[in-house]
Amino acid sequence: MAYAGPVLLKRIPDDPAQRKLYRYADYIATGGYASLKKVLAMQPEDVIKLVVDSGLRGRGGAGFPCGTKWTFLPKDLFPRYLAVNFDESEPGTFKDRYLIDHDPHILLEGIAIAAFANKISTSYIYIRGEYHHEAKLLEAALAEAYEHGIFGQKHPGTDIVGHCYVHRGAGAYICGEETGLLESLEGKRGWPRIKPPFPAVAGAFAKPTIINNVETLACLPAIVEHGAAWFKAMGTPSSSGPKLFGVSGHVNKPGVFEEELGIKMSTLIEKYAGGVKGGKYRAAIPGGVSMGVLGTDQYDAELDFDIGRKYNVLGLGTAGVIVMNDKTDLVGMLRNIVRFFAHESCGQCTPCREGTAWMHKILNRIVDGFGQPHDFDMLAELCLTMGAMPGTTICGLADGANWAVKTFLQKFPEDFKSRLKSRQVQGVAVSGAGVA
């Protein structure tokens, strides 16, 4: 059976007037925490097997199989920690906030299930610093959960007491990178760590740690309730389950929508987001600006974890789709994207620290009308030397910046080339002081 209505957003109606915050009592009344009760009667290994069988892949961007990640924990190393990645900072991405704004307990139930399955003692919800409203909501929901024995209790059959805390970030995109998150959680500067050791072996406070996205964990109650086969029936063979899609940009009805993985972007835009606004579709970013751009001929791209291979983008990312119509200044768009990366680069690795700022300066110049013909090749070369050659930096931020630049240049070269003129044509003195 394929997708038959909202799973994650089942408590959040489409009509904004009818949306409300589900507190503990409301959550219980709509079948909440039933999955947790069911799980506590199971063996932890069976829960992990269930998640592996469901084919649930991480919703945070990389799409790593969730159950497989769990199996990386060393057998006899305790305590173990869970870090919930709620540092949702990618431009165009607001799905987790929408979910927590109305239904915080679905996350807490998911955390409780993951904590039981992996014998985790402490879970940290690392929440983006700017999400102060959601931090308060989660604090309140956590207090209710503690009150009703969801946390602060021993996992059945063990001596491990499950705790959960909300930890607020301080406003850095890089702290959404899993090891940057761990550093920040430990109270350090959010500089991604070099690996190995991997977080599953030595993560937060040098203990085995699992890092999962909010949406990934929010899928768990449904998987437990309906079973792995039900979950796997949705989506495509390699990308199973429902997915939250945030749609923004030039659409008539921006917002967060739930659909199964693998739906066509055109369907998402037309059926859910009310169609393209102010003109015709020209380009779209599939999932957060680090994933690159989909071209005009890729309107029907299937939004699943294979999108990268099929459509020459980095991946599905967070599925925060940004739609651009045919009147969009794509050079200006790319300038904004690169400005974001230049601003958010943590400054640890040389190529990313210097390269993002360099690309930003070049794009600034092009937008200001001082671009020269060789700037196109310079940009193209920069994004190749900076990280498109994978692994030249510690984390993936440089790759993200590069994929954005690279795909914009590849798919819309004329937008750039038409803005580039030699200095003679620009009427600027060739010798003497530079223009930039």
Added chain:
Amino acid sequence: MPTMEVDGKKITFEGKKMILQACLDAGVELPHYCYHSGLSVVASCRICLVEAEHPNPKDPTQMIKIPKLIPSCQTPAMDGMKVYSKSPKAAANQKAVMEFLLINHPLDCPVCDQAGECSLQDYSYKYGRAESRFEEDKAKKPKKDIGPHVLLYSDRCIMCTRCVRFTHEISGTSELAVFGRGHKEEINVFQGRPLDNPLSGNVVDICPVGALLDKDMLFTQRVWFLKSTASISPFSSGGENIFIEHNQGRIYRIKPRFNADINQWWISDDIRYGWKFVHENRLNKLVQGGKEIDWETAEAHLDGMMRKAVAEKGPGSTALVLSAFDTTEEMYLAAKWIRSIDRQAWLVLNPPRVEGTDQTFKNPVTGAVTYVIRAEKAPNRQGAEKIIAHFAGNTCDLSDLAAKVSGGAFAAAAVVLDPIAGTDRAVETALAGLDNLAVLSSRPTALTGRAALALPVCTWAEKSGVYENFAGRIQAFDRAIEPLENTHSAGAIFWSLLGESGTYRSQDGRTMMGREGLPDYAGVTVPKREKKIQLMEFSPL
């Protein structure tokens, strides 16, 4: 022993080591900025990335090629591994990193103190490109006065964070930190907490570029004029290994010399900045009763003074006060000389200054001891005590000497004085009542002023010899600069008084000691300087 092939060259390594460290130990240079053998690995400069392949653990005849470029500073070396640092991919990365580091780096090498010993310059020649393709404005960052000894030129900084890690891991004081983010980030100190710890000067040594500069050395000398001489610190009992860096008879700076057992890569600021006395307020006139004399007369007079005392008052009427600042050979020759005149001459140690207790620095995380500043502020107490024990017979300490002097038991004494200020008060008081006094000193003091004979001698930088540290480790050092005009080393004076022929060399002193019952000293030499890794590869024109 496991072996590895780096760019076609076989190298061996022992134990668990990273590729880069194994290469450096084997004398093969891979480019690196953020990596320092004494600090934790951050793998952030990204210039050490290499291509590598390693044997398949299941079938060692098969090699597995690692698809990505790997950071050699962070990847463990494996037996049978093949590393390619000059492959097109690795070279492209080196070129890219060099370009990135230089786009915001000011082109002020002509006025930069680091020029000539700068990794950025060296690697730029070897791995970089000849011209800049950067047309934008360079980021402008300020110069900062971050501590009593150190200046920070933020615009030259390449954010390797070695200095930050040093203050976290070695000094344990954490004054330095990274502020800001991305290309706007800077190293800085916290407000009101300057980089003021006893090891602060080391950050200048580990800075691979000219960002951290030594105020003491600032703009005084271009480094390519400096000659460096292996030496031992004369300022404490630790026996820290140093280089004296000098030009045309003047010292410009002192740098640490790596010794795994003693000071590793570091020295304290006392040692680094303590050399000033070599060029200040020196005694350079031979004075006898207010009248200048020449060396021949002076030596004859010194000898005569002692012989006269023995002749008049019998054996045991002379004393030799040894200083823990002199080399062991000098003390041996002096003691041998005085005992040849007066077989019951008293041998006395002028006790070195002790300041508080040993100051130990630890890595706050691991608890490992990283550096110890010794409380005893003289390099050779052990040597002096060994000489006194070797000659045995009449020995006493300084307070007994004072009693004997006031009791009138002495007719003459020779004093070998400390070269460093503020330590001779005790001797001065002890010998207050003695008129028939000969003093060998490197600087004018109250004692040289009232002595019957004052002889100007060299400081440690102007002579060679051995010092024995607190743990009994005997280490030789070389002469760095020519002695100040009209000064002799104490060794040369007693060598000639003993009637030995030829110019005195400390090696002759050690050979003599070896022959005469102190075999530990005979074979001690300054360790050969490791061949400096040849960085530049010029092709013949």
